[in-house]
Amino acid sequence: MKAVTRTPTTRSSLTRSGLLCSASLRRRQLLQAAAAASALALASSCAGSQSHRLICQHQRTGEVYAELNIDLGAIITHSWLHSIELSRWTDIYRFEAEQLMLISTEFEEYGAGMPLDEGDLTYRDGKIVIENIDRPFEAIGWIHSHRVDYRIGIDGDTGLIDTDQLPDREPIELRPR
Template identity: 70%
Template sequence: MTPDSLSRRQLLTLTGSAAAAAALASLSLTGCSDRYKLRCQHQRTGEVYRELNIEIGSVITHSWIHSIELSRWTDIYRFDGETLMLTSTEFEAYGAGMPLDEGDVSVQDGQVVIENIDREFEAIRWIHSHRVDYRIGVDGDESLIDTDALPDLEPLELRPK
């Protein structure tokens, strides 16, 4: 068992608080927080277009212009260490094909917001299109993945590793 595979509690139990604090400090300095990645990749070929560092609790947003409503739809996920948990979704108009029976629905600043969805996904999958203004954000930064540089009309995914 290596220090980076132990939880904080296990480390404290095995080594005592002073040694644990020193070990945790050294893990922080060696980049242990970078061990989780979010990959933007092709669903079939696995070709990786971008890989980003994420942490437990990172918020990933995936948004686009809806083809019928012609307004932005945003799904918000939280990384839990293994999967992406869909926590909420936001859109302008509620219509056919919209979720009905999950989460708590409210209207905030003119947007329909469904919160407390809490549905797990191993990956976020979509057919990428340059015509719908896709945006991908990690912890509020939408500049990390240039969606215009991603291949058009191809099956892509965001997958934690």
């Protein structure tokens, strides 16, 4: 059996052969191209993006009670205890730039005044769920009452607006800007 002798590879021998230089050059070019692409993507997203806000305000006076940053596609829930059924009703909206799109609603009892002819109705976890409603709203408006335990959520967080601090028996709205 013949012994193979290997010459140790050193940085200087790779540099002399041009292998390290071309590999380093390629790596540097790739890093520069990636940095340029990242900078371009960041600049275009900043230039094209807008700051979106959800305003909780009085419908008549315009007094602002809360103003929150929201992202496109944010899910907004508006729920309360139904005054007759005494069970929670929840409307679910998706924020789409200038409007709120009602995408679904959930409640426990079906009765007078309930939606009949829109979306897909299912029964899930003890609730009637109507999905795929896709009805646009410029704002969500209601007469606020401290007796019905209103809750407003944004992407699952119901602590962003303290509904106990909203004025009782006054017209309130949530409006995107």
